[in-house]
Amino acid sequence: MVNIPSSINDPIPAAEVEDVELYHPHSWWTTYVFSQDAKVIAIQYSLTAISIGLVALVLSWLMRLQLAFPGVFTFIDADRYYQFITMHGMIMVIYLLTALFLGGFGNYLIPLMLGARDMVFPYANMLSYWIYLLAVLVLVAGFFAPGGPTGAGWTLYPPQAILSGTPGGQDWGIILMLSSLILFIIGFTMGGLNYVVTVLQGRARGMTLMRMPLTIWGIFTATVMALLAFPALFVASVMMLFDRVLGTSFFMPAIVEMGTQLQHGGGSPILFQHLFWFFGHPEVYIVALPAFGIVSDLISVHARKNIFGYRMMVWAMVIIGALSFVVWAHHMYVSGMNPNFGFFFATTTLIIAVPTAIKVYNWVLTLWRGDIHLTIPMLFALGFIVTFVNGGLTGLFLGNVVVDVPLSDTMFVVAHFHMVMGVAPIMVIFGAIYHWYPKITGRMLDETMGRIHFWVTFLGAYLIFFPMHYLGLLGAPRRYYELGESVVNPPSAHDLNIFITMMALTVGAAQVLFLFNAAWSLRHGKDAGGNPWRATTLEWQTPTTPPPHGNFGKELPVVYRWAYDYSVPGAPEDFIPQNEPDPENRSREHAS
Amino acid sequence: MTDVVETETRVSQPRPDGLRGFASDWASDQRTFKNVSWGKAMMWIFLLSDTFVFGCFLLAYMSARMSTTVPWPNPSEVFALNIGGTEVPLILIAIMTFVLISSSGTMAMAVNFGYRRDRRKTALLMLLTALFGATFVGMQAFEWTKLISEGVRPWGNPWGAPQFGSTFFMITGFHGTHVTIGVIFLIIIARKVWRGDFDTEKRGFFTSRKGHYEIVEITGLYWHFVDLVWVFIFAFFYLW
Numbered sequence: 146m147v148n149i150p151s152s153i154n155d156p157i158p159a160a161e162v163e164d165v166e167l168y169h170p171h172s173w174w175t176t177y178v179f180s181q182d183a184k185v186i187a188i189q190y191s192l193t194a195i196s197i198g199l200v201a202l203v204l205s206w207l208m209r210l211q212l213a214f215p216g217v218f219t220f221i222d223a224d225r226y227y228q229f230i231t232m233h234g235m236i237m238v239i240y241l242l243t244a245l246f247l248g249g250f251g252n253y254l255i256p257l258m259l260g261a262r263d264m265v266f267p268y269a270n271m272l273s274y275w276i277y278l279l280a281v282l283v284l285v286a287g288f289f290a291p292g293g294p295t296g297a298g299w300t301l302y303p304p305q306a307i308l309s310g311t312p313g314g315q316d317w318g319i320i321l322m323l324s325s326l327i328l329f330i331i332g333f334t335m336g337g338l339n340y341v342v343t344v345l346q347g348r349a350r351g352m353t354l355m356r357m358p359l360t361i362w363g364i365f366t367a368t369v370m371a372l373l374a375f376p377a378l379f380v381a382s383v384m385m386l387f388d389r390v391l392g393t394s395f396f397m398p399a400i401v402e403m404g405t406q407l408q409h410g411g412g413s414p415i416l417f418q419h420l421f422w423f424f425g426h427p428e429v430y431i432v433a434l435p436a437f438g439i440v441s442d443l444i445s446v447h448a449r450k451n452i453f454g455y456r457m458m459v460w461a462m463v464i465i466g467a468l469s470f471v472v473w474a475h476h477m478y479v480s481g482m483n484p485n486f487g488f489f490f491a492t493t494t495l496i497i498a499v500p501t502a503i504k505v506y507n508w509v510l511t512l513w514r515g516d517i518h519l520t521i522p523m524l525f526a527l528g529f530i531v532t533f534v535n536g537g538l539t540g541l542f543l544g545n546v547v548v549d550v551p552l553s554d555t556m557f558v559v560a561h562f563h564m565v566m567g568v569a570p571i572m573v574i575f576g577a578i579y580h581w582y583p584k585i586t587g588r589m590l591d592e593t594m595g596r597i598h599f600w601v602t603f604l605g606a607y608l609i610f611f612p613m614h615y616l617g618l619l620g621a622p623r624r625y626y627e628l629g630e631s632v633v634n635p636p637s638a639h640d641l642n643i644f645i646t647m648m649a650l651t652v653g654a655a656q657v658l659f660l661f662n663a664a665w666s667l668r669h670g671k672d673a674g675g676n677p678w679r680a681t682t683l684e685w686q687t688p689t690t691p692p693p694h695g696n697f698g699k700e701l702p703v704v705y706r707w708a709y710d711y712s713v714p715g716a717p718e719d720f721i722p723q724n725e726p727d728p729e730n731r732s733r734e735h736a737s
Numbered sequence: 738m739t740d741v742v743e744t745e746t747r748v749s750q751p752r753p754d755g756l757r758g759f760a761s762d763w764a765s766d767q768r769t770f771k772n773v774s775w776g777k778a779m780m781w782i783f784l785l786s787d788t789f790v791f792g793c794f795l796l797a798y799m800s801a802r803m804s805t806t807v808p809w810p811n812p813s814e815v816f817a818l819n820i821g822g823t824e825v826p827l828i829l830i831a832i833m834t835f836v837l838i839s840s841s842g843t844m845a846m847a848v849n850f851g852y853r854r855d856r857r858k859t860a861l862l863m864l865l866t867a868l869f870g871a872t873f874v875g876m877q878a879f880e881w882t883k884l885i886s887e888g889v890r891p892w893g894n895p896w897g898a899p900q901f902g903s904t905f906f907m908i909t910g911f912h913g914t915h916v917t918i919g920v921i922f923l924i925i926i927a928r929k930v931w932r933g934d935f936d937t938e939k940r941g942f943f944t945s946r947k948g949h950y951e952i953v954e955i956t957g958l959y960w961h962f963v964d965l966v967w968v969f970i971f972a973f974f975y976l977w
Contacts, residue, residue, distance in 0.1 A: 161771075266944075267944075338782055341782050346767075348766060377793050381793075392892040393892055393899070411801075413801065
């Protein structure tokens with residue numbers, strides 16, 4: 146037991162959490178492959194997610210090549226183009242972003258940052274990864290199935306998703322897609338229950354909820370949301386699978402296809418849209434909230450200042466999470482609805498901007514007069530704020546019914562959601578990888594390569610998506626295989642398309658540099674030591690780096706303060722780790 | 738194989754009553770729900786998630802039933818059995834519901850005897866619960882067979898809206914799967930209770946963790962949930 150000085154006015158209660166039984170591996174297989182250690186599972190999740198994400202990246206290049214040079218690449222026909230769109234969207238949103246933030250960062254950071262030995266159910270955690278991998282393999286199988294993957298668009302709207310006019314609609318594509326989603330949700334639930342229970346019931350002594358780093362708050366809130374939102378997608382997938390395989394008519398109205406009356410009748414395509422978006426809108430925040438949390442910590446650490454308004458940040462996240470369940474129909478304004486519903490959903494959508502704006506102000510106020518170190522994680526954090534504000538503002542445009550209806554299904558929407566939930570979270574992911582790579586491997590990523598990677602990615606991504614707003618306002622529709630010479634596609638717009646494609650290829654090339662950096666630094670990177678960023682949170686206070694199985698030494702850490710004691714006046718250093726007792730109690734915790 | 742990291746465990750401080758107690762739990766360190774084990778917390782959160790699954794199924798069914806333009810088959814007639822020359826409406830469903838609700842009672846008794854360390858009674862009551870569950874699934878299979886023989890298919894039926902068959906098979910099938918999984922778990926746990934695994938703290942085959950009698954209660958939580966879901970299915974599908 147750690148001897149706790151009685152002079153501290155915030156006494157640390159005795160240990161009450163049950164003993165952790167760790168499964169210690171004996172062979173190479175149970176150490177590195179079928180491991181129950183959350184850190185190994187995190188790396189498995191991350192590598193799988195990044196690998197499948199690279200597939201989606203290549204798909205985006207192919208789409209851009211088609212848009213810039215229609216007819217030049219003859220292997221990209223209309224069917225393939227739609228397949229690329231669908232798979233790009235689905236992979237990026239679910240199999241990359243959700244899996245990487247929750248399965249990757251969640252697994253690595255939750256036990257370490259909370260001072261726990263491991264997740265509460267390591268075995269279920271391991272199963273979660275293997276089912277996720279199976280889901281990815283089923284998804285990839287679509288590329289090799291007869292007829293190819295589904296080309297229904299990532300929203301998979303019926304009835305077109307299961308009709309013969311859509312690629313994969315009457316082949317294996319849609320079946321594999323839906324099966325993969327069902328598997329993903331089952332696997333995610335196993336992991337998600339772990340994350341939630343670990344946060345609620347497995348914290349270190351002294352670690353109250355209001356002392357948790359915002360990273361954990363973000364991942365925790367997002368996981369709770371995912372556990373409540375994914376069921377809707379699960380149900381929608383099961384029902385569409387039955388429509389396709391058993392010939393039921395949940396979503397299929399009476400349809401005449403190619404002059405033949407189909408067997409379906411009486412189903413409601415709108416019902417699918419409601420189920421899909423009841424999942425789909427929370428999904429946006431399932432991706433965004435972990436990014437919010439991580440970026441708060443990156444900014445605080447690298448600006449050597451406590452996060453501004455910690456409590457406000459926590460409550461803003463919780464409120465965003467709750468509100469995101471009552472805004473879903475703003476994706477369906479053009480589907481037709483009672484104007485009163487449109488009014489309701491527009492109002493709730495705009496209200497979300499309030500807690501979100503609070504967060505942005507607090508990030509900026511944290512930077513205000515901070516000791517800003519322009520490290521690579523900080524650069525990415527700053528890049529996130531810029532792209533997120535940009536994408537968030539266009540979200541206000543699209544949340545209004547009258548503005549949304551003309552802009553719907555144009556490139557403006559593509560620009561909006563790529564800015565806000567594509568580029569912005571990816572910026573945070575890169576920042577987080579540069580930030581925690583030293584803890585995971587014990588070595589720093591190369592600084593020069595990192596700076597090149599940041600500037601090309603940030604400026605390049607901006608140059609890809611910013612011009613798309615203009616294309617959208619001009620009326621250029623999204624999801625069109627080719628536009629030809631038309632009012633919405635004058636030669637100037639076409640030149641812009643070529644420019645965007647060039648930028649997309651450049652940004653893609655920069656990611657190759659990043660991958661090279663990650664591989665090269667594994668052997669040749671600068672030795673990081675235990676706490677290279679001089680950060681306060683518990684993962685940097687482990688006895689060895691990388692942390693061993695069980696994370697901490699014989700004694701679990703005891704937490705005496707919040708995660709943001711940077712530049713505390715009178716303290717010997719400009720940071721005080723969370724597990725450091727301080728008889729003079731110089732914490733800034735209660736000032737927030 | 739496994740290795741227990743010993744930390745000193747003490748009973749938590751006495752906690753104030755009412756809203757203050759609630760606030761102090763959420764403001765405290767280590768655990769939000771005091772004296773709730775990890776397994777039990779996980780089951781509750783899983784059930785919350787599963788509630789959303791069944792909620793979506795039932796809402797989808799209700800929206801299909803309310804928006805259909807062809808008549809919805811009358812459940813009282815469809816689910817009637819001919820007993821001694823008279824059509825008794827919903828008789829089978831009533832028996833099924835009775836059996837399932839009874840199984841909740843035996844389950845609750847099993848939990849009680851589990852905490853009293855009465856291995857024999859616990860195991861027998863769990864097996865009885867499993868038997869009730871299997872009976873329920875068996876009667877459901879009978880009901881499916883009867884409807885299928887009368888021409889009900891997922892894509893259509895002789896009496897009206899095709900969504901009748903599709904929602905019926907989907908929802909009762911999904912619920913029946915839950916019951917079946919519950920029966921399997923009940924049998925596995927009953928076997929462990931019978932062998933005395935939880936007295937010797939024998940380690941699990943997969944998880945290599947020590948077992949406790951609490952698993953009986955956790956299985957019970959799941960079982961009661963499955964019962965509760967049936968009550969909603971009964972009300973919304975059969976009685977509507």
